[in-house]
Amino acid sequence: MLPQLAFLGPPGSYSHQCALDRFEDSVQYAEQNTITDVFRAVSADIPYAVIPQENSVYGTVIDTYDSFRCPEAGSSVYVRGELTLAVRHCLVVRRGVQLEEIQRVISHEQALGQCSRFLSETLPGVARVKVPSTSAAAQSVLYCGGDTDEPESAAICSVQCAEMFDGLEILFKDIQNEASNTTRFYILANTLEAPLPGSKQDPRRQRALIRISNPPRRQGDEPPGPNRLLHMVTSTLLTTFGCTALRIDRRPSLTDVPFDDVYFVEVGDVTLPVLSDPAAKSCEEEWRERLDAGIQRIRAAGGEATILGLW
Numbered sequence: 262m263l264p265q266l267a268f269l270g271p272p273g274s275y276s277h278q279c280a281l282d283r284f285e286d287s288v289q290y291a292e293q294n295t296i297t298d299v300f301r302a303v304s305a306d307i308p309y310a311v312i313p314q315e316n317s318v319y320g321t322v323i324d325t326y327d328s329f330r331c332p333e334a335g336s337s338v339y340v341r342g343e344l345t346l347a348v349r350h351c352l353v354v355r356r357g358v359q360l361e362e363i364q365r366v367i368s369h370e371q372a373l374g375q376c377s378r379f380l381s382e383t384l385p386g387v388a389r390v391k392v393p394s395t396s397a398a399a400q401s402v403l404y405c406g407g408d409t410d411e412p413e414s415a416a417i418c419s420v421q422c423a424e425m426f427d428g429l430e431i432l433f434k435d436i437q438n439e440a441s442n443t444t445r446f447y448i449l450a451n452t453l454e455a456p457l458p459g460s461k462q463d464p465r466r467q468r469a470l471i472r473i474s475n476p477p478r479r480q481g482d483e484p485p486g487p488n489r490l491l492h493m494v495t496s497t498l499l500t501t502f503g504c505t506a507l508r509i510d511r512r513p514s515l516t517d518v519p520f521d522d523v524y525f526v527e528v529g530d531v532t533l534p535v536l537s538d539p540a541a542k543s544c545e546e547e548w549r550e551r552l553d554a555g556i557q558r559i560r561a562a563g564g565e566a567t568i569l570g571l572w
Contacts, residue, residue, distance in 0.1 A: 264458055265291045267302035267310035273396035273422035279346040279446050280311040287458040295393045300328035303338045303449050309458070310449040311344065317443045319374035325447070326512050329472060329569055330523050340470050340570020341457060342448035350376050350437045353399055353423045354415045355406060356430040362406070365390050368398040368417035371444075376417055379436040384415075396422050403428050453571060465541035468507070468529035469552055470570040473559060474514055475521060502555035504530045525569070
């Protein structure tokens with residue numbers, strides 16, 4: 262029986278396309294309603310997932326990093342790889358609907374942001390409504406306007422998505438702000454070590470995602486200063502892990518302390534070549550030792566650090 266992989270549905274979303282490109286028929290696809298649901302679905306029953314991480318035009322996917330704040334991240338859900346997908350949006354309507362009839366445009370927040378220039382120039386003043394995914398937007402357009410109580414709507418999605426739902430018509434193609442529009446996705450798994458399904462052989466791991474935060478407060482402790490953790494991250498980062506910091510992201514923590522943030526640091530050495538199997542194993546062991554030593558340094562400095570993923 263094939264393992265299951267969670268993705269942001271319905272089928273036809275960019276997450277679905279990206280997962281199909283990587284895993285093809287090596288998994289069963291389990292659609293989820295929201296990005297948070299995708300993260301929560303990772304378990305013994307659904308051991309894998311694909312989740313959007315960042316877009317080259319509209320930036321970080323907030324729901325993904327909010328999920329990484331949860332205690333399950335780094336204990337039962339791990340980042341195990343990354344994928345990229347060129348994203349080309351189109352504007353779709355119910356067949357026969359004209360541009361001037363559109364009363365609102367619906368799509369995922371990221372898609373609306375990635376097409377903001379087109380929307381402002383072509384549909385000025387038309388409401389923009391966020392929904393959980395581009396494919397959910399395309400599907401819902403079929404039930405708007407006409408004899409329904411819903412206003413006539415257009416959706417932003419991919420051409421492939423538009424072709425999956427009978428009754429849709431593409432009004433405009435390539436409406437994204439930038440021709441180079443690209444989204445990066447993370448592959449999630451319920452273990453840090455088990456091989457990923459599919460024929461693609463993953464190289465030795467050279468990247469890691471680490472969550473850095475203040476330790477839990479005990480009763481009577483003073484709240485941490487708002488800049489304490491930032492100072493810890495910036496002053497020790499370059500030497501703590503002995504490798505390059507590729508990106509740093511920040512979200513509010515799950516505590517009730519104002520401006521108590523969590524930092525997500527992606528580190529790695531992308532200049533190292535992929536070596537023979539014995540040498541790669543030795544290099545990865547040394548890499549893990551450096552990461553573990555870095556985690557201990559952060560804890561010794563009064564912070565909390567957790568490895569959320571290796572790839």
